[in-house]
Amino acid sequence: MNFALTEDQVLIRDxxxxxxxxxxxxxxxxxxxxxxxxxxxxxWQRLSAELGWCSIAVPEALGxxxxxxxxxxxxxxxxxxxxxxxxFFSTVxxxxxxxxxxxxAAARERLLPAIAGGELRVTxxxxxxxxxxxxxxxxxxxxxxxxxxxxxxxxxxxPDGVSADRLLVWAQVDxxxxxxxxxxxxxxxxxxxxxxQTWDATRHLSRIALRGVSAVVGADASMRIDDxxxxxxxxVRSAALARLYxxxxxxxxxxxxxxxxxxxxxxxxxxxxxxxGFQAVKHRCAEMMVRIESLRSGVYGxxxxxxxxxDGAQGxxxxxxxxxxxxxxxxxxxxYCAQEAIQLHGGVGFTWEYDPQLYFKRAQAAHHWxxxxxxLRARVADALLN
Numbered sequence: 001m002n003f004a005l006t007e008d009q010v011l012i013r014d015x016x017x018x019x020x021x022x023x024x025x026x027x028x029x030x031x032x033x034x035x036x037x038x039x040x041x042x043x044w045q046r047l048s049a050e051l052g053w054c055s056i057a058v059p060e061a062l063g064x065x066x067x068x069x070x071x072x073x074x075x076x077x078x079x080x081x082x083x084x085x086x087x088f089f090s091t092v093x094x095x096x097x098x099x100x101x102x103x104x105a106a107a108r109e110r111l112l113p114a115i116a117g118g119e120l121r122v123t124x125x126x127x128x129x130x131x132x133x134x135x136x137x138x139x140x141x142x143x144x145x146x147x148x149x150x151x152x153x154x155x156x157x158x159p160d161g162v163s164a165d166r167l168l169v170w171a172q173v174d175x176x177x178x179x180x181x182x183x184x185x186x187x188x189x190x191x192x193x194x195x196x197q198t199w200d201a202t203r204h205l206s207r208i209a210l211r212g213v214s215a216v217v218g219a220d221a222s223m224r225i226d227d228x229x230x231x232x233x234x235x236v237r238s239a240a241l242a243r244l245y246x247x248x249x250x251x252x253x254x255x256x257x258x259x260x261x262x263x264x265x266x267x268x269x270x271x272x273x274x275x276x277g278f279q280a281v282k283h284r285c286a287e288m289m290v291r292i293e294s295l296r297s298g299v300y301g302x303x304x305x306x307x308x309x310x311d312g313a314q315g316x317x318x319x320x321x322x323x324x325x326x327x328x329x330x331x332x333x334x335x336y337c338a339q340e341a342i343q344l345h346g347g348v349g350f351t352w353e354y355d356p357q358l359y360f361k362r363a364q365a366a367h368h369w370x371x372x373x374x375x376l377r378a379r380v381a382d383a384l385l386n
Contacts, residue, residue: 080252
């Protein structure tokens with residue numbers, strides 16, 4: 001399999017790096033982290049409407065560019081490198097991915113063009129297990145009524161929950177083996193959104209409670225959208241892609257930690273010479289680079305598999321195993337590189353004035369999203385060893 005980037009992919013990567021280097025500086029990230037929404041609205045409008053990032057993986061027939069996982073991975077890598085504060089991960093990597101994989105044709109035609117055009121921000125709860133959204137679904141119950149459905153429950157970790165327009169809700173339905181997928185308007189009666197104070201200030205999370213929230217058939221904002229013919233396989237594939245996109249983001253974190261460390265040790269002097277000239281420091285930076293390049297090969301390889309068109313239950317299961325291992329590797333690599341960056345900054349890397357602490361906190365938080373490395377490895381072992 002050839003992992004080399006095409007000319008168009010190189011342009012996408014370089015354009016993303018150039019744009020984020022301008023708008024997602026260290027100062028901008030700190031300012032966005034303190035904003036009630038957690039991001040700069042102008043930056044979001046530029047990347048969603050002008051640059052068209054939200055349309056990358058949306059089919060052309062639904063107003064998107066019709067590209068796929070490899071291109072979205074390249075953007076996510078740069079987003080992670082520059083700690084982009086925007087609802088891009090929640091809207092595109094989680095919600096649009098879920099809708100495309102699991103929703104009915106009518107729901108896809110209604111929601112995906114609005115997402116592609118940057119007109120709609122959608123989010124979904126972040127699971128903390130190695131399962132495919134089932135831990136999120138277990139917290140919400142859907143009850144059938146004469147008009148449609150009523151949702152009750154609580155979703156503990158929702159990225160950009162304060163600023164999103166719609167919420168995708170996985171829920172358990174009595175008598176159905178697969179969880180059902182609903183979309184609800186976050187202004188709907190019965191929804192309570194509470195912002196959380198989290199370890200990682202650069203990605204805002206919320207707790208969302210649903211108390212008798214109606215999802216009426218045919219409603220414009222709230223309704224059940226899962227396709228019974230696609231949801232079982234789509235649930236597996238969408239979770240796999242979510243882990244892949246998170247791994248790409250963590251790859252960017254790790255790369256930036258190395259870049260910051262090399263730049264700092266080249267300037268910092270001890271005993272009259274740059275710290276970076278000492279062999280022990282060189283070895284630690286080299287170890288960071290080896291781990292990063294191994295992760296990059298894995299992320300690019302998994303994205304190529306995702307774009308290869310291997311559909312169906314078997315193809316989704318194989319992709320799920322590969323993405324589970326890549327996310328596990330990414331979490332450990334990002335954490336390793338972040339802690340090394342702090343140590344090689346002489347300890348000051350953990351102070352607010354220096355950036356390594358921001359990457360360390362994101363790596364620590366992302367370690368638990370969509371399954372810890374231990375959970376994911378156990379899942380792959382169970383699948384391979386039956």
